[in-house]
Amino acid sequence: MRINAVQLSWFRGAAEPVALDLNGKSMAVYGSNGSGKSSFVDAIEYVISNGKIEHLAHEHSGRRQEKAVRNTHTPEGGKIFLSIKFRDGTEHKVKIGADGHQTSAGPPTIAMPAWEYRRTILRQHEAAQFIQSTKGDKYSALLPLLGLQPLERAAENLRQLAKSIEDQSKLPEARTRIADAAMRRNSVFATDTKEEILAKVFDLHTKYCPDKAATTEARTRCEELKTSIAARVNASSADQRRHVALNDAALLDLKAHIDAVRTANGKLAGAVEPLIAEKLQVLESTGAYVDKLDDQAAVNCPACGRPIPVDAFEAHIQSEREKLQGVIHTFNTCKTTIATLCNTVRLLQTTLKKADLKSWQDELADGALAPNLAYLDKIDSEELRKACGEDELKAIEENLISLIDAAASSSKAAPPDAQELSTAKQTVDVVAEMIAAKAQEAAAKRAETLISFIGALEKSTRAEIKAQAKEVIDEISADIQAMWAILHPGEPIDNLQLYIPADADKAVDIKLRFHGVEQDSPRLTLSEGHRNSLGLCIFLAMSKREGQSDRPVFLDDVVVSFDREHRGMIAEILKEHFNTRQVIVLTHDRDWYADLRVQLPGNDWGFKTLLPYESPDLGIRWSHKTGTFDDARSLLKDRPDAAANDARKIMDVELAIVAEKLKLKFPFVRGEKNDRRMAHDFLERLLAEGRKCFQKKAGADYGFHADAMKAIDCANRLLSTWGNRASHSTDVVRPEATALIDACECALGFFTCSSCQKLIWFADAANQEAVQCGCGEIRWRYGKACK
């Protein structure tokens, strides 16, 4: 959406309301340093960035930048506001309180706060920022243009979903329980086959559940058996119950669990210790890695610090990730084995504290195992879960194994019926565990399949992101190359490209060819001026990509480091690539501004100049002229000699353009050769040729433009006298300088038609040997007919 006007009141350099009137057109604005040009750009940034202006973000500007955004001389009751009016008649208004608090309202269809700063405004110091930013930042800057946010979100959601499934399915714990059940099976049934085990269950079921002969499913049989056996135990004598309980304790395989924790701890230490040592190297190697990025033949891996060829980098990173995954798995296994040990300890506590074992405990309390019983009472399984090192394992081993042995020893003296009941109970418990483990194994397999499936979807999504990003990036690269070719025709720096590095996600970098040699970064070889030039091309190529939105583009003093040759070509880029967009160019470069006035088409572009800044009370002020003589006038009061000298410099520049456009008999070459010619040379030539060539309409025909020649002659005489004196001494008084400035401005003014306001070279005349203004009121005949 095109902007019609940007109005400021007591904002930054502005005092009473001042407007940059654009009327939907592009605009070149000239203003000397400090004249207030950037205040208009600040206003746009203020709205886009929700009340923040990046270059004002510092400790002195206040929490809401209130000390920086308001004019220092805002009078009491002075209203600070911004207004951006659009071509469709809508307006975005911002009121700013003295404390910096802002009230902002704008049309939702335009939604200025959603505009991307990095594709709307380019300031002088930002030109090379993109080049110097990290690969990740480059990618972030490009991401909105790529239109890939939905896919990025999908990929991230998939990654998180896989993690969530892993958490929900408790895979490591399930695997440990499955392994535990297998261990118990081997301990109780040794090499018995599945059928033999089920036959045992069948026999027990027949014996203990005679009334439920119809049950055939093993799981149900086990459940029925558990109930029946528990009922029999409860109905048995105290002595029998004591033996069953002792047998329960004796069957707890605490030693195996201690060994499992010890093994897992050992594995974890084995995995973690070298990993920690390796990771310590990362800090060192990361620095070395960054230093060596310029030489991509071999780099130090940021994960482990080892030198590695770039082509092997991706595989190496993958192996590092797998190594880390291995450690995570070992860590989880260790946690699970500790949890199992804690559960076993708690089960031992519960079992030995059963009322049925009260007499047995009393016997132990008077004997050598009294301390062991006290230890069992005191041990906190939750604390053990947090810290279970070798000291804790040894204590458990020394104190609790002997208790289990004692229980086993006592249970051996059990009467046969109690022994039989206990064995049946053990058989049923282990078979029930095996059945549960089988179900868990199936669930774990399903979870693993699901995680792998979602991982594959994430991988494909990331591949699609890369593929789509490449398409867009290639298109942007083509524009960068085209713009670079305009700025640097025939130069041996070419093939500039944005690209996605093969070894990274969410990264973009720039490469180029320098005198035929491929370079991985512009920072290797490009000068500051070239880097800024490339930065400008990248900014414009990215902004161009948003063509459909028709948002304006602001270029604020972006040619500071450009030399004249390259600076002059920017207008060509604007004409070729931005002819349908609104562009606002602000500059303090008078020569470039003069060039732009000539180069850019007057139908699409407007030209304005700001008066030099005098005081915050007066604020930003526009000159009523498009020329730059007001700069010279601002010096009249204190330094008339400088004012006259300034006028001469303006004439040097402006007349060089006039001479070139009117094909005066000089070898007119744009650039430095004309820089050595003075205004006086051009005026002499204009006077010599103008008497025949400069014509004004008189009725149906054309006649000699006497007024123009008189003005040119006057300017020439004053420049030869007072102008030269101003250049070589300070002996020029204010009236002389005033007359000189007025004469120069008047002389140049004759090259613009007073009727149609177009320059005399606006169009070729019909006979192709003359140029004329838009309406044909004035013309310059340079062809044979003039001789």
Add this chain to the structure above:
Amino acid sequence: MSRAESWVTAVITDAKAVHPLVTGVVSTWMENLLTGELRERQLTKTELTEIAKQLLNDMVPAPPVQETKQ
């Protein structure tokens, strides 16, 4: 069919071919998620947990349908 939709269908088909144990319910649901909810916003942990639970449930193959005689 938009580019996004046709791409998702192809991706699901490829992944399903490599993971034949994934049920039809899960692959259909993932296809819907990939063209919709997963793209629209970053899901919260609670939402992801809920989806994870349901997906795990849906990974259990449906019991075979028994034919009934009229």
